[in-house]
Amino acid sequence: MNSFSFCSSMKYSFKIASVWGIPIELHITFILLMVAVAILSYPTFYLFALILFLFVFVVLHEMAHTFVARHYNIKVRKIVLYPIGGVSEIEEIPENPSIEWRLAISGPATSLLIGAVLYAASLFITIAVAPTTISASLTTAGSLILDLATLNLLLGGFNLIPAFPMDGGRVFRAILAERMKFTDATKYAAYIGRLFGIAMVVFGIIFYGYFLLIVVGLFVYIGATEEAEQTIVSTTLARVRVSDVTCAEIGSVTPENTLAEAMEVMFKFRYHDAIVEKDGIYQGLVVWDELVKVKPEQRSQLTISQMPLRKISVFQGESVLEAQKIMVSQKIAVMPVVERDNPEKVTCVLTTEGLAAAYDRAKNLR
Ligand SMILES: [Zn+2]
Numbered sequence: 001m002n003s004f005s006f007c008s009s010m011k012y013s014f015k016i017a018s019v020w021g022i023p024i025e026l027h028i029t030f031i032l033l034m035v036a037v038a039i040l041s042y043p044t045f046y047l048f049a050l051i052l053f054l055f056v057f058v059v060l061h062e063m064a065h066t067f068v069a070r071h072y073n074i075k076v077r078k079i080v081l082y083p084i085g086g087v088s089e090i091e092e093i094p095e096n097p098s099i100e101w102r103l104a105i106s107g108p109a110t111s112l113l114i115g116a117v118l119y120a121a122s123l124f125i126t127i128a129v130a131p132t133t134i135s136a137s138l139t140t141a142g143s144l145i146l147d148l149a150t151l152n153l154l155l156g157g158f159n160l161i162p163a164f165p166m167d168g169g170r171v172f173r174a175i176l177a178e179r180m181k182f183t184d185a186t187k188y189a190a191y192i193g194r195l196f197g198i199a200m201v202v203f204g205i206i207f208y209g210y211f212l213l214i215v216v217g218l219f220v221y222i223g224a225t226e227e228a229e230q231t232i233v234s235t236t237l238a239r240v241r242v243s244d245v246t247c248a249e250i251g252s253v254t255p256e257n258t259l260a261e262a263m264e265v266m267f268k269f270r271y272h273d274a275i276v277e278k279d280g281i282y283q284g285l286v287v288w289d290e291l292v293k294v295k296p297e298q299r300s301q302l303t304i305s306q307m308p309l310r311k312i313s314v315f316q317g318e319s320v321l322e323a324q325k326i327m328v329s330q331k332i333a334v335m336p337v338v339e340r341d342n343p344e345k346v347t348c349v350l351t352t353e354g355l356a357a358a359y360d361r362a363k364n365l366r
Contacts, residue, residue, distance in 0.1 A: 023078045033083040062086040064110035068103045084216050097174035104170035111156030118149035163196030164189035165223045183235045190228030197221030236362035243316035245358045247348030252277040255305035273334045281344045284309030313338045320358045
């Protein structure tokens with residue numbers, strides 16, 4: 001699987017390794033599962049070994065996604081392992097069908113390939129080696145490899161089900177997006193994804209042995225709903241210009257102001273960041289996080305000119321989506337808006353409230 005951000009709010013995961021600078025994390029539910037399996041599979045630990053190996057292959061599946069993402073300069077935030085599989089959290093899902101299907105199919109293709117190789121290896125062990133040596137440990141190894149082959153084939157095959165946002169669903173959306181608008185393709189793919197999600201839950205309830213499908217089904221249902229919403233809103237936000245959004249006025253400070261004075265202005269206008277201007281010329285933003293790092297007793301001595309300033313601004317003609325991305329990545333609540341022919345002069349600011357209003361409008365536009 002690979003996901004946009006619908007899991008990023010879940011915090012309970014622990015980093016175990018990193019590959020190409022991308023952290024690989026274990027979700028707490030995965031750790032609990034491993035403990036439970038270890039206890040249940042005592043004294044042979046066969047099941048424990050099986051699941052442990054399987055998750056090495058799940059990591060390889062995710063790394064295939066990451067490898068392709070890197071090839072297209074798409075940032076992968078992290079890889080998280082859940083009991084139901086791995087998730088590569090991707091910064092931005094490409095709105096380019098030819099990239100998306102390659103990115104999505106790389107994981108299942110890797111799993112299927114590993115499955116085929118392991119299957120061949122297990123055949124080799126059971127047919128060519130085992131009868132001559134009749135070693136018990138080799139037989140166990142042979143059946144472990146055969147089980148892993150089957151699981152990898154299942155992992156690859158299952159992920160190819162066109163249930164957006166699973167891999168197969170992304171391939172499906174990419175195919176649709178070749179023929180229609182990206183937002184429409186997402187809408188249809190998410191609709192099919194939700195149907196699959198419901199079907200999986202129902203199947204898991206009826207057939208007790210497949211209870212994990214209930215979890216996967218919910219995951220697919222919620223994931224499809226959230227990602228479709230996000231995609232549609234951000235595609236619409238991309239069409240709204242900064243100049244279409246009501247701009248707020250906030251107080252500015254000068255480089256000569258003390259930090260204490262600047263904080264007063266911030267309090268008064270209820271914003272966590274302040275615009276620094278010198279003779280009406282924009283100098284940059286001073287952010288609350290930097291100010292509170294300074295000891296309270298020093299705040300009336302130090303001036304704004306001694307603080308690090310971030311020279312961030314957007315043009316009026318820029319899309320709200322672009323402004324929002326910068327605000328999120330820079331963790332700022334206000335975005336100075338400047339005119340293209342006079343980038344030194346801040347005409348107004350885009351605030352988080354302004355963004356929220358634009359968001360609501362964008363939603364109604366579709
Ligand atoms: Zn995948």
